[in-house]
Amino acid sequence: MPHALHQVKTRAAENLSARVHNPIKNLIFSNEVMPGQKLHRQHLSERLGVSRTPVREALTRLVQEGYISFLPNGVLPAKKLECKRPASFRICAKR
Numbered sequence: 001m002p003h004a005l006h007q008v009k010t011r012a013a014e015n016l017s018a019r020v021h022n023p024i025k026n027l028i029f030s031n032e033v034m035p036g037q038k039l040h041r042q043h044l045s046e047r048l049g050v051s052r053t054p055v056r057e058a059l060t061r062l063v064q065e066g067y068i069s070f071l072p073n074g075v076l077p078a079k080k081l082e083c084k085r086p087a088s089f090r091i092c093a094k095r
Contacts, residue, residue, distance in 0.1 A: 016050055017061070020050055024039070024044060024051035034078065036078065063076070067079055
């Protein structure tokens with residue numbers, strides 16, 4: 001049974017991480033977090049009402065996707081996005 005309980009907890013943590021990924025990404029796309037601005041795990045966890053672990057996992061995913069940088073000192077600055085607005089939709093590319 002301990003193995004099954006571990007799997008349930010792991011899935012719950014993954015779901016929570018996935019749930020906070022898009023709101024953090026939206027902060028970057030909406031310029032609520034400006035390029036170069038530091039993302040603070042504690043502030044984000046308080047704002048989103050979750051612990052720091054899912055925030056950390058979501059930030060790791062955003063680093064992998066190229067939306068934020070992870071610097072050796074642990075700072076997580078947002079990257080600059082270059083956005084173009086064609087007629088009916090918006091495309092943003094990482095710079």
